[in-house]
Amino acid sequence: MTPADLADLLRSVAAKVLVERGSDPAVLPDEVKVERPRNPEHGDYATNVAMQVGKKAGMNPRDFATALAEALSKSEGIEVAEVAGPGFLNIRLAKAAQGAIVETILAAGEKYGTAAALAGTKINLEFVSANPTGPIHLGGTRWAAVGDALGRILSAQGAEVTREYYFNDHGAQIDRFANSLVAAATGQPTPEDGYAGAYIDEIAGTIVAAHPEVLTLSTGEQHELFRREGVELMFAQIKQNLHEFGVDFDVYFNESSLFASGAVDEAIQRLKDSGKLYEKDGAWWISSTEYGDDKDRVVIKSDGKSAYIGGDIAYFQNKRSRGFDLCIYMLGADHHGYIGRLKAAAAAFGDDPDVVEVLIGQMVNLVKDGAAVKMSKRAGTVVTLDDLVDLIGIDASRYSLVRWSVNTSIDIDLDLWTKSDSENPVYYVQYAHARTNQIIGNSAAFEYDSVTPDFALLTADREGEVIRTLGEYPRVVATAAETREPHRVVRYLEELAGAYHPFQSDKALRVIPQGDEPVTPVHAARLELVKATRQVLANGLGLLGVSAPERM
Template sequence: MTPAALAELVRATALDVMSTRGLDPAALPTAVTIERPRNPEHGDYATNVALQTAKKAGVTPRDFAGWLAEALTSTDAISSVEVAGPGFLNLRLAADARGAIVRDVVAAGADYGRGAALAGRKINLEFVSANPTGPIHLGGTRWAAVGDALGRVLAFNGGEVTREYYFNDAGAQIDRFVRSLIAAAQGAPAPEDGYAGGYIGDIAAEVLRQEPGALTSADSSEVFRRIGVNLMFEEIKQDLHDFGTDFDVFFHENSLHESGAVTKAVEQLKSSGALYFDNGAWWLRSTEFGDDKDRVVIKSDGDPAYIAGDIAYLVDKRSRGFDLCIYMLGADHHGYVGRLKAAAAALGDDPDAVEVLIGQLVNLVSDGKPVRMSKRAGTVITMQDLVDAVGVDAARYAMSRSSVDSSLDIDLDLLRKRSNDNPVFYVQYAHARLSSVLRNAAELGVTPGDALDLLTHEREGDLIRTLGEFPRVVATAGELREPHRVARYLEELAGTYHRFHEACRVLPRGDEETTDLHRARLRLVAATRQVFANGLGLLGVTAPERM
């Protein structure tokens, strides 16, 4: 019985108790909280439902807890209930109910943990969206890992997710990129405000290979822009694909300006009175919608400010039918939380249709010292540098296992270790170890059995309860937009499994007779491997059979 199923049982039983004793059922919470006690000796699960309900129902928590304990103990799923403290309930599952968790995992297979909380919601998830003026840096790498994992988690919770990359191919940064390419093609130093690094020379050389007369052409800048920007963008897409991150939509910022979408959005805001004219510029009344200051939309020189494209882009997303637009932005974009929600409100839209997640900085450390220089980009460490150093799995896992709210230090030496100190190795090794047990069982002709009520050992109980937590972890990760919860759960599961492995022999030794307990434990092993595979899949990390 999973925690969710137990919560339903407790609530249904509480309603029966309240009906029998003439208590108002409205006093019972809609959602019953089920938790695992810190001390396993207190039981499999605990609930504070009596404390939440009793006062509203006009009885004491201890009395209500006692009535509920008696009723729950009479059910087949509960072996015992203890009333603790002011009215907490500590519950122990019956052996068969505990075994039902294992059966649920095996029956659901790759779908175990899948939920429907986001069913019917069409979600646009925009992430990475790095400037197309250089390789993806570490901040973009973090979003590539976390964003892809979040997309998987949201989809696993029933959402219809579109992964989108916003290609910033308009604005001054592209002009600087083009000037840098031309300088490199001429053999000149990079402009003072331009871009340096070996990749600039490589792209400039490829432009000249494709268009030998590019430097002498009348529209030289346009040639370098057309070919150079596309080459850079194709490299970015390839790096992302090699990293296991693919997008459904690549949206070009420049299309908003060329199609007139920016002008149309600005005129809509002018006509609604959401813009006002001051000092030669048009300003959004964003403070009226919760922003910390009003924002310039059309500058005094008549050119649109960056937010003008953001507004038109939001209109475009909503016109495509997305009812939730999630933006995953870098540490220097804190102001976007208020301005994007204000833009939605100014457009007459629902600000809650916009969510902005801000990711903090990433630092690499090796030999206890910061790593600052890239072999190719020169000034910043890139995604490819990290992958070359530790591989895709370690890079993705390391980026995904911490909350994006905090800065992240990546220890390259640790990620290269094949030891339990390395978190991705620790988790992947657990899956490989489980796979080895199942292979050995097949060679011995031992098949999983269904006498799961035999799984009464303390370590078996710990492992089963941990398996039962997976659906709730996935649901919470989706609700809070925190895929790192899946990684931390997998590390807990790995530790729980390794302790089980040391305490409970799964396969018979030598001429020892194969018993139902061996077969039941083998079923538990198969269920545990399935949960590892499901969790690693949500993070976009492989589940190796051998290591």
């Protein structure tokens, strides 16, 4: 019996108890929550449903809990249900019912943890979207790891997810990038507001080698060629780096296309005609303060030209025209103001502002020997995706970046993440998977197929802890999708590894028979438990885009 099964049973029994006592079962929540008690002595699971609805049903919560415990104890799969305090209900499952979680996992395989909660929902997930003016820095790398994991988690809940990269090839930053390439190619100092680093010299050299005539062109022609070729080369490198990092996008959307097609002018005119913009000081404004922005934003400047927000408005309208039900933007720490302006744009077009979600990611720092690492081999003053991967590898990079809430600034300790022991969180989880694989491999020398597992024999606390932790996985994934928090999956995997390691190292709980000892039903049940653990570890690591090694 999984926690979800228990929750359904609780709601059903509670509804029956309420009807028997003349109360309306409609007071029950749609989903009854069950949790694992901090103290295992209190039972396998606990619920406060009696306290939630007792008074609403005209009953004393403890009296309701007592009636619920009595009825629940008669249900198949429940060993005992006991009332605690003012109306808490502690529940212990029958061992065979608890062991059924293992069978459920093995039957579902890779599908265990998936659901249809978001089936039919089309989600546009925009992340990274770094300007093609330099390699991806640590902030963008964090979004690459978190965004890809979030896309996998949303898909696991049935959503149709489109991963999108907004390719900013329009504006002043691109001009500064081109000016920097021209300076590098012609031996001039880097412009004061330009970009520096070995990568600028490399790109400039590649362009000159491919187009030697560029040095003889007029200033305008020279600038345009370096701009066009430089952006193409830089973005090709960004795409390659992301691909090697395990992150690929379904759509690469060019910002310049919004201006070239007239979409920006059309979107602004539509808002102007519908009265959704107001005029002040010769400019046209949108009321973004109504949606949490710190000030209203100019959309049409006093000179009649579109402000930068015009592209954002047209881009949102484009996403909605492609049929997306939800548009999630994953932006950097300096983009907090975008929450209000994007929600204001949605409202101005007659949409529910909640079709826009903006996730803001905080800073990432590298630490080595207790000191911050600030320099890059190629990019000069910023540490890049390549730098991080070179230092700790792809798996540790992705895992470490997803491990914390995006609302939190993080320090990645290079000394910790390069360790090959249990102090390193990703090693700890991956090693648990490798150990399950080793035990399963060793079992091939014994005749397990001729023995029927008896899950009722898995009575040890350590066995029960692994089983109950396995049962939590679907709820963890569902919550991670609902809250947009992939780090919940990371912490769950560490909890599962923390339950599994003591179990597999306990000599009193052997999975493999010793000497001439035959395979018994309890050996077979433990092997199935190991297989289920391997499956859930692999499923969870897969959601993070982290490998599940067979051996370490």
